[in-house]
Each structure stands twice: as C-alpha cells, then as structure tokens.
Amino acid sequence: MDDIVKKIIAGDVRTVARLIRDIDDGIPEVREVLKKLYPYTGNAYVIGITGAPGVGKSTLVDQMVAHLRDQGKTVGVLAVDPTSPFSGGAILGDRVRMQRHSMDSGVFIRSMATRGHFGGLTQSTRSAIDVLDAMGKDYILVETVGVGQDEVDVVKSAHTTVIVVIPGMGDDIQAIKAGILEAGDIFVINKAEREGADKTLADLRLMLDMDQNKYREGKWKPPILKTEAVFDKGVVELLEEIEKHREYLKQTHGTLLPRRQKEKVSQELLDMVKSRLIEEVLGKLTETGEFDRAVDEIVEGQIDPYTACDNLVLPNIESNSSSKK
Amino acid sequence: MDDIVKKIIAGDVRTVARLIRDIDDGIPEVREVLKKLYPYTGNAYVIGITGAPGVGKSTLVDQMVAHLRDQGKTVGVLAVDPTSPFSGGAILGDRVRMQRHSMDSGVFIRSMATRGHFGGLTQSTRSAIDVLDAMGKDYILVETVGVGQDEVDVVKSAHTTVIVVIPGMGDDIQAIKAGILEAGDIFVINKAEREGADKTLADLRLMLDMDQNKYREGKWKPPILKTEAVFDKGVVELLEEIEKHREYLKQTHGTLLPRRQKEKVSQELLDMVKSRLIEEVLGKLTETGEFDRAVDEIVEGQIDPYTACDNLVLPNIESNSSSKK
Numbered sequence: 001m002d003d004i005v006k007k008i009i010a011g012d013v014r015t016v017a018r019l020i021r022d023i024d025d026g027i028p029e030v031r032e033v034l035k036k037l038y039p040y041t042g043n044a045y046v047i048g049i050t051g052a053p054g055v056g057k058s059t060l061v062d063q064m065v066a067h068l069r070d071q072g073k074t075v076g077v078l079a080v081d082p083t084s085p086f087s088g089g090a091i092l093g094d095r096v097r098m099q100r101h102s103m104d105s106g107v108f109i110r111s112m113a114t115r116g117h118f119g120g121l122t123q124s125t126r127s128a129i130d131v132l133d134a135m136g137k138d139y140i141l142v143e144t145v146g147v148g149q150d151e152v153d154v155v156k157s158a159h160t161t162v163i164v165v166i167p168g169m170g171d172d173i174q175a176i177k178a179g180i181l182e183a184g185d186i187f188v189i190n191k192a193e194r195e196g197a198d199k200t201l202a203d204l205r206l207m208l209d210m211d212q213n214k215y216r217e218g219k220w221k222p223p224i225l226k227t228e229a230v231f232d233k234g235v236v237e238l239l240e241e242i243e244k245h246r247e248y249l250k251q252t253h254g255t256l257l258p259r260r261q262k263e264k265v266s267q268e269l270l271d272m273v274k275s276r277l278i279e280e281v282l283g284k285l286t287e288t289g290e291f292d293r294a295v296d297e298i299v300e301g302q303i304d305p306y307t308a309c310d311n312l313v314l315p316n317i318e319s320n321s322s323s324k325k
Numbered sequence: 326m327d328d329i330v331k332k333i334i335a336g337d338v339r340t341v342a343r344l345i346r347d348i349d350d351g352i353p354e355v356r357e358v359l360k361k362l363y364p365y366t367g368n369a370y371v372i373g374i375t376g377a378p379g380v381g382k383s384t385l386v387d388q389m390v391a392h393l394r395d396q397g398k399t400v401g402v403l404a405v406d407p408t409s410p411f412s413g414g415a416i417l418g419d420r421v422r423m424q425r426h427s428m429d430s431g432v433f434i435r436s437m438a439t440r441g442h443f444g445g446l447t448q449s450t451r452s453a454i455d456v457l458d459a460m461g462k463d464y465i466l467v468e469t470v471g472v473g474q475d476e477v478d479v480v481k482s483a484h485t486t487v488i489v490v491i492p493g494m495g496d497d498i499q500a501i502k503a504g505i506l507e508a509g510d511i512f513v514i515n516k517a518e519r520e521g522a523d524k525t526l527a528d529l530r531l532m533l534d535m536d537q538n539k540y541r542e543g544k545w546k547p548p549i550l551k552t553e554a555v556f557d558k559g560v561v562e563l564l565e566e567i568e569k570h571r572e573y574l575k576q577t578h579g580t581l582l583p584r585r586q587k588e589k590v591s592q593e594l595l596d597m598v599k600s601r602l603i604e605e606v607l608g609k610l611t612e613t614g615e616f617d618r619a620v621d622e623i624v625e626g627q628i629d630p631y632t633a634c635d636n637l638v639l640p641n642i643e644s645n646s647s648s649k650k
Binding site: 034038039261265268272273274276277280282285291292295296298304305306308309310312316317318 | 630
C-alpha cells in the first residue's frame, strides 16, 4: 500500500495508470490509497474543457498541452466520456491525435469511461484528478462532453471551466444545459473561421449578460474568445485568459483554490456520501438476491413498489435514522 | 388517509393537486398514500414528449390534448422542468397557453419543478404519473425538456416516447443525448414549414438506422413525422402512430405495458431505493449537523474526504453490509 503511494508521488506512470484504471473500474480498495494520497494533493491547477461532440475539444486540449509544455509545465489530461454508441469513435480519434505527446514524460493522458458503476462518472473523475495532482502535475486538463448533469458536476470541480462552442449553433445555443453555461468561466468559439462566428459571439454575450445580471455578483465577467485550434490560432490567448482567471481566484479567495473552498468541498462530500451509500447497500441487496426477488414480487402484483422499497431500505440502515417509521 | 385515497380515485381535482404538490415538495408522508393508490394504477397510457427548449413541445401537447378530448378520452398532463433561469419563462408561457383546457374537467394539467430534493425529478414524476393513473385518466402526457440523464429516465417510464426536434438542427442533432435517441419510439420534426425539414429528416433517419442496426432487434422502426403544431398539422397522424405503437406493444408483450414489465420495474425500483437511501441517511446527517462538521474538518485540513465519507456512511448502515471494512 505505502509502496503504491510512494510510487505515485514519485510520478511512476505505470502505477498511476493502474490506479486510474482501478478507479474507473470501481474497485473499492482504491479508497485506502486515495486516503493516503490526499495530503499530497492541492497543488495542481485543474482546467475543465467541455462542449458538445464535434466542437474540437480534443484538438484544443492537444494545443494547450503543447503550449504548457513549452512553458516547462507538466500536464495531466483526463478525457471523460460516458461511452455511448455515438461518441465511442471520438475517443479513439482523440487518443490517436494525442500521440504526439506520448513520448513526453511531462504529459500523462488517460481516458475514463466509467459506466455501470453505482458511484458514477463524477466520483471517479474527481478521484483521478486527485491522483494526477498527487503525481505532481502542474496542470490537469479535464475534457468532458458537456451534455448531462454528470458533466456539469465534473466541471464544477475545476478551477477554471472553459466551454467550447462552434459558429452556427445559433438559436440552438440555448440547448446548452443552463447549468453548464452558468459554470463557464471562459467561453471559446472554436472553428472561428466558419461563417457565423460573430453572430454566435453576439448570441453568447447576450445569454451571458442575462445570466450574470441574475446570478453573478458582477465580479468575473467570462470572456469569449475565438480560436482555430487546428491552426493553433487563439490558443495562447486562451491560456492567458486562464492565467487571468487564476489570478482573479487568488485575489478573491486568497490562496484557497475552489476545490478547497467550503462550498465545493460540501458538494464533493455530498456526492461521495451518496455514491458510497448506494454502493454499500445496493451492492448487498444485489448480492443476496433480495433486490431481484422484490422485482419479481412487484411484477407478479404481490406487492407495490413503495412497500418493496421500504422493505429493502429500512432494515439496511441504522435504526436510529430520523425518518424511519 | 383512506379518505384521501377515495377522493383521488373518485377524481377529486383539489385532492390530486394537493398530493402532486406534496410529491413535488418531497413530503415523506405521501408514500403511505401512494402505497394505497398503487392497486388502482396500470390503466392509463403514458406518453412521454421530450426535446430541447424551443421546439414547440407544449403547443404539440396542447393540440394532442384537444384531439384526445374530441375522441372522448380523459387526459392528464405533467410538464416537467428542472427549473432553470433559461427555461423558467417557458413554463409560464406553457401554462398560459394550456388555459384553453382549464375549464374542461376531463383534462388535468400540472407542472413539476422538483429541485433541491434528494429524491429528484424522476422519482417525483413517476409518483405523479401513478396519481393521475389512479385518478382514472385514459392518457397521461409527460412533457420534459430533453437534455439530461434525469429526463432520459423520465421518458423511459412512458409507454410511448415522442422525441421532438425542429429543422435546421443539422449537424448539431448529434448533440441530442444518445440515450434519448435510443429511448425514442416516434420522432417528430415540428415547425416543419421551416427550411431544412427534409435535411433534418434524412439526418435523423441515418442516425436511427445506425442505432437500430446495433441496438434494436429490427422490431419497431421509429417513424419520423413532420408536424406544424401551431397550425394543427400532422397532430392527428402523430396520435395514429402512437396507437400503432400501442398495438405493437400489446402484440409483443401481451397486455403487459412497459411499466409493468420486469426490466422497467427493476429500473424504477433501483431508482426508488437509491433516492430513499439518500433521503433517509443524508437527511439524518444534515439534521444532526454531522455533515457540516465533516465539511469544516476537510476545509481545515484535519481529515481527508475519503475518511470523512467512511465516518459518515458506515455507522449509518447495518453492520452486516457486505463490503464494510
């Protein structure tokens, strides 16, 4: 155990890769390693990059990695994609493209799929961020496909969240989940050489202004940048904006970066407790066959689902629980 | 209690409205009522209508209600929207539009917002469906904004799921969450008078064909219809397709409709057990202040979140739980 911890802190790539795979596979034993790694975390700067499929997130990430390496920074990349029939291809393409960094020991790249586990995507990604942080990476770039609640939760763990769109999304830009727009610190219109980039910029500005009036205290005004990631245009400017946001965070929150702030700690602990509860109790109910028997009884009309739920849950939680009847 | 149950079965609008509000507010006592209502459920036909904001779902629902009423059917409508700053306005507009049915005792319309509760949207919506079902409605139309996992889960509870898009979504159609596409039984291109309707139809057909090859057994081939809901065009045809799908379900699954089928029962029970566990245990941890104390300790660096999670969860679940360390 302590051997694993030491190897990770020393940056041993194989050990890190194995641990992240174990996290992705939902192996419970990783928790003990994570506990020991935690004191070594808190140094990396975490950047979330999110947007719909096809907006060019991975090309952008690839260029960001190159520039950060030029500055002598070490970088970890987590590409998070809840594997789906429609996006499965993208992951493969991404990883091939990323190969230009594969011989560089200052870059560590991993994809996470995480499906079918009770804990879910958010939990695994946060743990993987902790691992890359403990490993000593200066920057951790977390790339997610921004469509669901899970992805919103993931980007909320980042220090700076970059939301990527492309021109021509026009009216449909409202289809971006509101929670994601609110979570954006910097907006990027990638493929800005395409027609309609200015219209998209204006639309986005309008939506953000509406949002800010209501929900922000007028502090950080999210900039909107145009990039052409394939031609490496605008990427340096994006990194500069990220540094500005980092400075802003430092000035407003002292040296405390978001994941150490009370609100984010509270959200992360809440998610962790939920996942854990489900894992422990549902794991048991599945193993013992109790869950399947209850399903059969409902299908056969012997019991209603509300009573079945009582019967499954109540005996498995401590009897001093408040609302137990 | 039995009085409430009797009133609901008799279709008393005020009692139903109050119960649905209590469900939406997450009041635990509703469970006892739901248990007693359950034997009276299973008769309504549930239609899910989902799609991005602005595609005209509520106008479509409004027209569907009018036609179903012409056929002498009673209808319940649940408009489900996890309240967001960007869609808040839509709900209001919808409800105003729906007022043409407000004097018709054969129609019952309610919005559900459900936020901030542990149980979440899916759980409350399913319970509300049970209530409208027990109330005796022939059809229940559940309108959701189709962007997140919650909405996917909601439509999976419907017998027939209608997915609504508009022309010109073009390439961006892939931004529709894959899970939602897979859940679609019928696709509607609304506002079909707009340019690009045929292109959208072709794109959609292609995506569905790809999907079907892999994931369906070539049985129900989801039709794609064009509608112009504001002009009441195509709505009758949509209702005919829904009837065809209902016939298909009957033939392939006997008289068992989806929510009584094993797979759906299993999914619903799983969700219900998860919500309940979280509600019971997190409710207690919040009340006693244990959760907040743990957050403070993490922020102050006295404990790591993984250990804090152990300390919160393990004492609250029965000690014979399988993976307890």
